[in-house]
Each structure stands twice: as structure tokens, then as C-alpha cells.
Amino acid sequence: MPKIVLEGLVKRYGSFEVLHGIDLEMEEDEFTVFVGPSGCGKSTTLRMIAGLESVTEGEIYIDGKPVSQLEPKARDLAMVFQDYALYPHMNVAKNMSFALRLQRMPKAEIDAKISAVAETLGLTDFLHRKPGELSGGQRQRVAMGRALTRDSGTFLFDEPLSNLDAKLRGQMRAELALMSQRVKKNMIYVTHDQIEAMTLADRIVVMNGGYIQQQGSPEELFKNPANKFVAGFLGMPPMNFLDGEITEKSGEIFVQGQGFCVKLSQQKAEAARAHNGRSVTLGVRPSDLVYDPAAAEDQSLLVSIIVSEYIGAQTVLLCDCGGQKVEVELKSTIPIDRNGQLRFAINPDGVHLFDKKTEIAL
Amino acid sequence: MSIANKANRLTPYVFMAPAAIILAVALLYPIGYMIYASFLDWSPSQRIGEADFVGLRNYINLMHDAAFRESFWVTVKFAAVVVTLEMFIGVGLALLLDRNIKGMSFLRTIFILPMMIAPIVVGLMWRYMYHPTVGIFNRTLKDWGFEGIPWLSDSTWAFVAVVMADVWQWTPFIFILSLAAMQSLPRSALEAAEIDGASEMQKVIHIKLPLMLPVLIVTLMLRLIDAFKVLEVIMVLTNGGPGLSTEIVAMRIFRTAQEFQELGEAAAMSNTLLMVLMALTIGMFAYNKMQEGRAAKMQAMAAKGTA
Numbered sequence A: 001m002p003k004i005v006l007e008g009l010v011k012r013y014g015s016f017e018v019l020h021g022i023d024l025e026m027e028e029d030e031f032t033v034f035v036g037p038s039g040c041g042k043s044t045t046l047r048m049i050a051g052l053e054s055v056t057e058g059e060i061y062i063d064g065k066p067v068s069q070l071e072p073k074a075r076d077l078a079m080v081f082q083d084y085a086l087y088p089h090m091n092v093a094k095n096m097s098f099a100l101r102l103q104r105m106p107k108a109e110i111d112a113k114i115s116a117v118a119e120t121l122g123l124t125d126f127l128h129r130k131p132g133e134l135s136g137g138q139r140q141r142v143a144m145g146r147a148l149t150r151d152s153g154t155f156l157f158d159e160p161l162s163n164l165d166a167k168l169r170g171q172m173r174a175e176l177a178l179m180s181q182r183v184k185k186n187m188i189y190v191t192h193d194q195i196e197a198m199t200l201a202d203r204i205v206v207m208n209g210g211y212i213q214q215q216g217s218p219e220e221l222f223k224n225p226a227n228k229f230v231a232g233f234l235g236m237p238p239m240n241f242l243d244g245e246i247t248e249k250s251g252e253i254f255v256q257g258q259g260f261c262v263k264l265s266q267q268k269a270e271a272a273r274a275h276n277g278r279s280v281t282l283g284v285r286p287s288d289l290v291y292d293p294a295a296a297e298d299q300s301l302l303v304s305i306i307v308s309e310y311i312g313a314q315t316v317l318l319c320d321c322g323g324q325k326v327e328v329e330l331k332s333t334i335p336i337d338r339n340g341q342l343r344f345a346i347n348p349d350g351v352h353l354f355d356k357k358t359e360i361a362l
Numbered sequence B: 001m002s003i004a005n006k007a008n009r010l011t012p013y014v015f016m017a018p019a020a021i022i023l024a025v026a027l028l029y030p031i032g033y034m035i036y037a038s039f040l041d042w043s044p045s046q047r048i049g050e051a052d053f054v055g056l057r058n059y060i061n062l063m064h065d066a067a068f069r070e071s072f073w074v075t076v077k078f079a080a081v082v083v084t085l086e087m088f089i090g091v092g093l094a095l096l097l098d099r100n101i102k103g104m105s106f107l108r109t110i111f112i113l114p115m116m117i118a119p120i121v122v123g124l125m126w127r128y129m130y131h132p133t134v135g136i137f138n139r140t141l142k143d144w145g146f147e148g149i150p151w152l153s154d155s156t157w158a159f160v161a162v163v164m165a166d167v168w169q170w171t172p173f174i175f176i177l178s179l180a181a182m183q184s185l186p187r188s189a190l191e192a193a194e195i196d197g198a199s200e201m202q203k204v205i206h207i208k209l210p211l212m213l214p215v216l217i218v219t220l221m222l223r224l225i226d227a228f229k230v231l232e233v234i235m236v237l238t239n240g241g242p243g244l245s246t247e248i249v250a251m252r253i254f255r256t257a258q259e260f261q262e263l264g265e266a267a268a269m270s271n272t273l274l275m276v277l278m279a280l281t282i283g284m285f286a287y288n289k290m291q292e293g294r295a296a297k298m299q300a301m302a303a304k305g306t307a
Ligand SMILES: Nc1ncnc2c1ncn2[C@@H]1O[C@H](COP(=O)(O)OP(=O)(O)OP(=O)(O)O)[C@@H](O)[C@H]1O
Pocket: A013, A016, A018, A036, A037, A038, A039, A040, A041, A042, A043, A044, A045, A082
């Protein structure tokens, strides 16, 4: 199956530049997920790969061949559109079989394929309805089904599960994960959903404002975010950021800010030593903060609760730490003093440092 | 019920009153007058009160009038031929010109010009072009070494000639309506078809035409009704001739009233034409209703589906 390469991809609408030079290499049969805030250019990138938007500058290679001048149908791909793009005058079965009918596949084969896909998507009862007679979530599943009946080299998904309820979304996610293991295809997937991105992706591409911020495996991005944006974007609840300054005291390196002074681990200290005195942002995920009244002062944060959100087994606490906001998680069963100050130990490996101005990881 | 309440309920009728009065005076009165006249033996020299009441005689005469039947047949043939040609050419042009090339909006404006010219002028213009010796068609044919064509003096060619003039004038109507329909098609469905591997032709056949169908059917109906009533262009071009070859019903009615001075008979003809057009119009509305009904049913089912 083909490998897809984007080289210096630029997209301009008139004089308005939407993408500023996207460079990306996707391995064969890789599941690539694009994430990023609304309007950052995910759909545009996907549509350029599909051939629905012209390429202003740069080139797209599929299997080593430049394709930016090729028609969509010459690129051998299937796509799930963000707005479904169903054929309004065809019923569900006809919608899903359109491509197969154009290829003159035998009817029996088409029927078998459609009923199999309809089965997995829970659409069996709707095969004879028109799109206008379906709910949003049902339509989205039809859009998904239309792509899944195809036998293309590359699958493009533009937020294919955004309109489903939580349970159905979970099912579909599992179904997709299964499928991506079973059939080896290139998959490019756009989503806003952290969990989808983390669970499905071989490679996550984080975009913002028409630039790629970072790309790599979910683990890489989660553990070593390249900048503050990526760090804040991945992970739920999001990473906490505290402004501070790097200081050196008797050979040890600390980050000191309003209401906290945290000693860095050996390894982090190596990197930070050169930046002594610099203003930095300290990033630490809620999952790296553990409630521990007995923790050492320079290995912990002392906070007071502003709001507590009970979400079942866990409680998320929005706290104040020297005038800056910090979110922490806590087992709901742990008894705490809601009005007093709480001490949370910091996992030394969970400390991230970003330059305050450039926001790039140190 | 309080006075204020009553006044409130009357308000819509008050607003509707002017329109209702105009409708009654300008539409119902003439039609009623015409229906009444169709039961009379009435010549233009008489006042309507002096005419003899003859019951259905005018209608019975019509049925036995070979000339009227001939003109009715000519009308049907004319309407069928021009509307078919106009639909094919109009929709075809719209399909070809539905793209964003520079200067396209200018081109589109040019295309709809014929529709804006007064029918009498169109008739005169084409009469000069069909002129046996100095008309552009025959001059061109002769330049190329062909025989000239007796455009308006041969009964077959005369029919062709009026068809050509009508197609020239009214194809733009279908063109702009189908272009509008085409531009409101869901772009994303067309993109999906492209991804699904449809060629340009397949997109037209499987996506564009089916989605445009409702608009096309209404357009067809409107054109058909209009084609049944055509008069001016043919009057100027051939005056119904040669023989009865281009004498459409409207022409026949005109002559019955003007030349034969049979106002009752002319009224009966008008009513017959009116009934045919009425049937077409009702057909069109019925189609619209059917479409709406289907859409409503779909929505109801969709609502049930989500519930
Ligand atoms: N046809 C267009 N003309 C001008 N600007 C456009 C056009 N289409 C998209 N844009 C702009 O390009 C940018 C990227 O749009 P895009 O649809 O790729 O965003 P996205 O990342 O998919 O967002 P979302 O998550 O909301 O779907 C947006 O700022 C948008 O306003």
C-alpha cells in the first residue's frame, strides 16, 4: 500500500494563507491522526490530499508519485466528509454502493458487502431510507459506511464520529481500531477527540494555525511535548502551567514561582542548568500530582481548593497555587480538608519546562 | 368576544381586500364574461345583451370544425417539439456553462438576451432573416452553393421556421432556471461522487440531473403552458400559413373573432384552451403537492427515527 508524503504544502485562498508549508511523511499503512483546534487547517490538508482543493505550493506524493495535478478518482482513496456529503436522492444502500456500482461490481457481491458493513455500523434497519429521513448520527454512520465499502489504498476520515453519542462513539472507535489492524491501509483521520487520537493513532500530528506543531507516536507526544501548545492540547484534564524562574541554590536547580519552589530531578537539572535565571513555564499534568500531606516541600505544591467537581470515582479539584490555577485529581474516597491547604507531591519525571516567551520545551 | 379581539381577527381580511378586489375585477370578471359569451351567437356589431343564447352549440360546432381540430393538433405538435428542444438545449447549455471561468457571467447575460426582446420584434427579426432572397439564411446557403430554402412559403419549412424562432427565444428561460438549480446543488455531494470515482458524465447522470429534477419538471410545465398560448411571433412570421400549417389555437381564436366575426365561437375556443392549460397547471400543482407530501413524510419518519 502506498506511502504518503506532503512536501512544503501551502494553501492560500486569495491572499489569505491557511497552511504555511506542511511537511509530513506517513509510513506505509500508518494510522495518522490530525488534531488541532477548530480552523487550524486539518480539513483543508485532508481535502488537498483528496484532490478536492488545489495545491497552492508544494507537492503531495502518493507512493512516490506526485499527485497534486491528478483528479480525486485517480488517487485511489475513500473519504468520510465532515459534513457527511451523502447523496440526498439515494437511499442508504444506494449511497453506500455508489462507488461499487460505478465499478460495475456484480450485484450479489455488492449486496453482500453492503449488508456486512451495515451490520457493523448498525444500519441494517435503515438501508431503504433516504438521508433526509435519518438523524445526524445515523447519517454520519452512512458516510462512514460509504467509505468502508470501498477497497481503496487510502482512507481519509474527517471527524467521522463527532456526532455520535458517547456509547456509540466508543463502539465505533473499537471497530475502527480492529479494522485498522485487520486491513492494512493508510488511514488519515481528523478529530477533536483526545481519546480517539490517542487510541487509534500510530502517528499523531498536532496542528495549530496552519503549522504542524509536532508529530510522533501518541506516547512520544504525551511524554515529550515539543512546546507548550502540544503539552496543553493532549491529555485530559489538560496540563497545568505555572510561571516561574530557574534558580540555582547550592548546586541544585530549582524552579521558583509564586507559592512554590520545586527541585528538578538530576536529568532535568542537566538541561535546565544552562538556563539559570530564565523565566520559564513549569508544566505538570494532573496525573503527575499525587495527594501526599507528608511530601517534601521542594517536591510538591501547596494548594487551596477553589472548585471541586465530583465525577464518580475521581474528583477533579480546581485549586489556587500562589495566585495561579492548578487542576488536580483525587480519588473521591480520600478524606480531605476542603477549606485548608493541601499538599500534592510532584512526580519528578512529570515536570516539563517551557521557555516563557517562545513556549518551546527546554 | 371583545371588539379589540374582533378587530384583530379582521385585520388579515382587511389587508387582503385590495388584492381580492383586483383579482375579482381583473381576472374573474373577464373570465366569467368569456364563459357567458361562449353560450351566445354574438357578432361584434351587437351589444352583448342583444346576442341570442344558443346553449352549447358553439362547443358542438367546435368539435365538428376540422380547422379548429387541425389548429389544436398544430399547437400540440408545436408545444411538444419546442419544449423538448428547449429543455435539451437549455439544460445542456447549463451543464456546459456551470463553471467558474473568467467572463462566464458576461456570457450568461448574453445568453438570456433573446428572452428580453419583445415577441413582435423577435417575429420581425426572424422574418427578415427568413426572407427568401435577402435573408441571412438563404444568402449564406447560396454563398455556399446550396439552393435557398422556402422558409415561410412551404408548409413543412414554415413549421420548422417558427419552431426555430421559438427555441431561440425561450431556451434561455430554461437555461437560467436550470443554471440556478445547478448552482444550488449540494457541492459536497458532487465532491463525494468525485471521490467515489464518478466521471463528469456519470456525475451529471447520477447526481446532477436527479437532484435538479423537481426544478426541471416545474420549468417544463411553465414552458408547456406558455407554448400553448404562443401568438405574436407566429402571427408576424407566417400569419398561420401557408394553409393551416402554422395556425396554432391562439391564432385561430384571433381570426375567428377578427375575420369571421364569431365572438361566441371564439370564446368557446378560448375556454377549451383554458381548460387544457388548467389541466396542465393542476398537474403541475399536483406534482408540487406530491413532492411536498413526500418531503413531509420523510421528515416525520426522520423525527420518529431520532425519537
Ligand atoms: N473556501 C475558503 N475560503 C477562505 N478561507 C477558507 C476556505 N475554506 C477554509 N478556509 C479557512 O481555512 C482555515 C482552515 O479551515 P479548515 O476547514 O481546514 O479547518 P479545520 O481545522 O478543519 O477546522 P474544524 O476543526 O473546525 O473542522 C479556516 O481559517 C477557514 O476559515
